[in-house]
Amino acid sequence: MTLRLLVLGNSHLAALSDGWRAHPGRWPGLSVRLVGAHDDLLLQTRIEGGHLIPATAAAAEAFRRLGGGEGVDLAEHDAIAIAGCLVGLTSAEAIWAAMRWPGLPSLEREADLATMAPVLVSLPAARAALVARLSQRLGIRLARHLRAGTDLPLWITSQPRTSAAALSRPGGGARILTAVQRAGDAPALSALFDEAAHLAAAAAGAGFVPQPAATIARHILTAPRFMLGANRLAQRPDLPQPPGDVMHANGAWGALMLDALADRLRPAVPAH
Amino acid sequence: MSHPYADLPPRAFWKTAVAGADRRRFPGLVAPRFAIGPATRVATAGSCFAQHIARALRAAGCHVLDGEPAPAVMAADVAARWGYGLYSGRYGNIYTARQMRQLLEEIAQGADPDPRLVWERPDGRLVDALRPTVEPEGLGSVDEVLLLRAWHRERVAQVLRRTDVFIFTLGLTEAWEDAQTGRVLPLCPGVVAGTFDPARHLFRNFRTSEVLADLHAIHAALGRFRAGMRMIVTVSPVPLTATASGQHVLTATAWSKAVLRAAAGEFVADVAGADYFPSLELVTQPASGGPWFDANLRTVSRQGVERVMDIFLAAHGLSRLVAPECPDPPPPASDSPATDAQDGDALVCEDLLLQAFSR
Numbered sequence: 001m002t003l004r005l006l007v008l009g010n011s012h013l014a015a016l017s018d019g020w021r022a023h024p025g026r027w028p029g030l031s032v033r034l035v036g037a038h039d040d041l042l043l044q045t046r047i048e049g050g051h052l053i054p055a056t057a058a059a060a061e062a063f064r065r066l067g068g069g070e071g072v073d074l075a076e077h078d079a080i081a082i083a084g085c086l087v088g089l090t091s092a093e094a095i096w097a098a099m100r101w102p103g104l105p106s107l108e109r110e111a112d113l114a115t116m117a118p119v120l121v122s123l124p125a126a127r128a129a130l131v132a133r134l135s136q137r138l139g140i141r142l143a144r145h146l147r148a149g150t151d152l153p154l155w156i157t158s159q160p161r162t163s164a165a166a167l168s169r170p171g172g173g174a175r176i177l178t179a180v181q182r183a184g185d186a187p188a189l190s191a192l193f194d195e196a197a198h199l200a201a202a203a204a205g206a207g208f209v210p211q212p213a214a215t216i217a218r219h220i221l222t223a224p225r226f227m228l229g230a231n232r233l234a235q236r237p238d239l240p241q242p243p244g245d246v247m248h249a250n251g252a253w254g255a256l257m258l259d260a261l262a263d264r265l266r267p268a269v270p271a272h
Numbered sequence: 273m274s275h276p277y278a279d280l281p282p283r284a285f286w287k288t289a290v291a292g293a294d295r296r297r298f299p300g301l302v303a304p305r306f307a308i309g310p311a312t313r314v315a316t317a318g319s320c321f322a323q324h325i326a327r328a329l330r331a332a333g334c335h336v337l338d339g340e341p342a343p344a345v346m347a348a349d350v351a352a353r354w355g356y357g358l359y360s361g362r363y364g365n366i367y368t369a370r371q372m373r374q375l376l377e378e379i380a381q382g383a384d385p386d387p388r389l390v391w392e393r394p395d396g397r398l399v400d401a402l403r404p405t406v407e408p409e410g411l412g413s414v415d416e417v418l419l420l421r422a423w424h425r426e427r428v429a430q431v432l433r434r435t436d437v438f439i440f441t442l443g444l445t446e447a448w449e450d451a452q453t454g455r456v457l458p459l460c461p462g463v464v465a466g467t468f469d470p471a472r473h474l475f476r477n478f479r480t481s482e483v484l485a486d487l488h489a490i491h492a493a494l495g496r497f498r499a500g501m502r503m504i505v506t507v508s509p510v511p512l513t514a515t516a517s518g519q520h521v522l523t524a525t526a527w528s529k530a531v532l533r534a535a536a537g538e539f540v541a542d543v544a545g546a547d548y549f550p551s552l553e554l555v556t557q558p559a560s561g562g563p564w565f566d567a568n569l570r571t572v573s574r575q576g577v578e579r580v581m582d583i584f585l586a587a588h589g590l591s592r593l594v595a596p597e598c599p600d601p602p603p604p605a606s607d608s609p610a611t612d613a614q615d616g617d618a619l620v621c622e623d624l625l626l627q628a629f630s631r
Binding site: 094095099114124 | 350420
């Protein structure tokens, strides 16, 4: 009895691909087909006769190069996972930069709320704002797109948090993350992201698989050992990400995410 | 022979000002005592019809102040659901003059928010009894409700210190008063939250003298935030959703609107820095055309709202009427009246919640 999983993804698919290739036999009874496409090309598709088919020339080219062939027969799969696709903590960073809510440690220490630059909102308002923001990310949009054409169980896996290495790197794009850490709000922001991602995914008819706890550093970052050696999504395997990349995870991260996916799939999905 | 009517302008005579007039524009109907221009800092509050005023002014490029704008990254639909952008503060609908007066007094006094005005919903979540619908998912603790109220009051105070013209739309005379705190509530306890206690929650149906006194108190309070602040008062044409007065809802509506209109008239007659805008007349007077209501005979149709606001803007030179002719009247009401939920132009109106209790 094999559980047949179709994984669709953007550049973050490479981590799952590397993890899958590096650990043959780690997931007995699980087969995985990986289909990638950059940018929003996965949305440039349609479901026709039970097949996921590219609807543009660019999507067709991506399918041919990155595992999709001429199209994917969904009936050959028992479940679908969407990898990365911008469903990540970055969306929560924007929320924190613009607002604060009761329960945040930084708010408890704020001397004068009236002069605080971020807007004070309730926790439900912040959560709703984040859910709405996530709902516009590629992964949730793709889930809605797929859900309109298939009843297969659908999961969205978290995009990896930014590497902790970014904090020590000038211009590393971690200005907000650094501020969140200093404010002591990292645990609350991490929890808010995971909760909002669950809600956004559920609204799209999907489940959400959070980032494996073992890979997380200081709540809102990824431990560098799960980012070093990350590869790009490419026809040729083992094409490394450019030096200094802090956004993409490696195969070790991918293997743990596949563990998490397998844990959710087995009780939920009948195998063939 | 001479008499006072001999030299009156055309607008003083029904024949020239109404029957023979261009009733789309109603020239002379609105003669502002003071101008609102693009640089005028305007604040708005009132019953749900007042939401149209803020929208129209913003659409005309006016400077409508907002002390509690939604965070920039909050999606518009989320912001609307959480009560952002409706008025110049996130106070929700303020249906009565007493409610407005008490809000201003609360802000001016600066006392700690009162925990007795925190209501529990059936799901255990908590809300601010003075704006019970701005947090649609409720809050988790009394402290959270009070913290957000304190922030709200501070932000409204900041707006009022900058306001040139305050536009207040009178909506209702009926309200429920909390005997423990003396506060008039925007919504009867027990409808969405709180527990109705007949010994504590007292029905009030404000009379003309009370509304007039409240309007004067509002004007005085506003002047303490910013000297010389002017007021425009208008009366919502929207009928009552329900009445607790014991009257038929039709006569209760007529009574309520008459009281509000009379009080507004007396107030404006007494106060040079105040003006009246005839929203009520433009929607409800038979001579004004129409009907300007939706099929439910309660909510004002889109055409009706546009016409009212076009006349308001035109009177202030902010916009000219662009519709080539009167829009077609809405189709006659069917045997099955439309529900408020079917209204196309969704306003946030707590009193609509009372509709659910009609049998």
